[in-house]
Amino acid sequence: MIGNGFMGAAHSQGWRTAPRFFDLPLAPEMTLLVGRDAGRAADAAERWGWSESSDDWRAAVQRDDIDLVDIVTPGDLHAQIAIAALEAGKHVLCEKPLANTTAEAEAMARAAEEAAVTGVRAMVGFTYRRVPAVALARELVAAGRLGVIRQLSVSYLQDWLVDPLSPFTWRLDKQLAGSGALGDIGAHAIDLAQFVTGRSITSVSGTLETLVAERPLSGDGRGLSSSGSGGDAGTAAVTVDDRAVFSARFDDGVLGAFEATRMSTGRKNALRFEISGSEGALSFDLEDLNSLRFYDATLDPAVQGFSKIIVTEPEHPYIDAWWPAGHGLGYEHGFSHQVRDLVIALASGENPSPDFGDGLRVQRVLEAVERSSAERSAWTEIDEKEMAL
Structure with a gap:
């Protein structure tokens, strides 16, 4: 695993736990954790259960005893590490969004396609697909329980940047993060909308805004790039969006409404969707992740209403x-489910899902939203030619 921040802890939990609860066809061995700081990497490796640690990812991807590389670094390193690992014959799991730019994502998808010819696989970590209630929602849509889908709304609301004195981090630097709320959490909203409905976004119209233009540096200035410095030595300019709002048209004509923000007061981790169809509707909120609300419009009107499905049955x-x-279950279980699905795919010689092609499709939607906002265009198309690898 390359990276030892918050997401490194979450992925480590998944690697440790999945083999103990699922009957996996292969046994993951947590061999090496790589971090930019050797001391911190060593501490994290001991705490999270990795056998060794290092500060050299280039040497790591060349080791004969490494079969898979898990990338949990800031986005500016995703393409470089993933392509090097694939070329070295290693399977790759890469956190979302796949890259910082569409060009990088295209290069990663091409490398993954070439590696797949030799049996090397690549997966992107849209972990919320593995929340049982979300997976159940997809099953209900696929079974036709909603009838003809007519509309949907998806939002991802957090509040960890509400305070303008919250310190600057790498997630606020465009060179390191690629974008702000749009890519960090909006990517999840886009992926879930396409995953649950089984449909693809073909055009968007969006607006991005930065609500706090400058933030104070923390003690060591971690995450600050040379281009991110503000006029004051104690602050740094925010070069990404704080809020993204956009409409999206799907390939079947359905219109969706999206919002992503890290400045929604009181919302800690509210990834929500509501999908309405001719025969029913679904509603989900990650802050209540063990339940899914379902409205069956085919019932007698006297007993219609949203029912709360507690998604904890063995049939789920x-x-x-x-x-x-x-x-x-909790937030961390999604990472165990991700490991389960990846290991099963590797053992069977199948391409895992979502693969780098799926990550690229999300990346193109992100780029289209940014372009729509910058050009103040009514709609920005994602045409079929552009959607091809």
């Missing part, structure tokens, strides 16, 4: 490996 996706019915 992933649940049979865990606890008795009614005992809820």
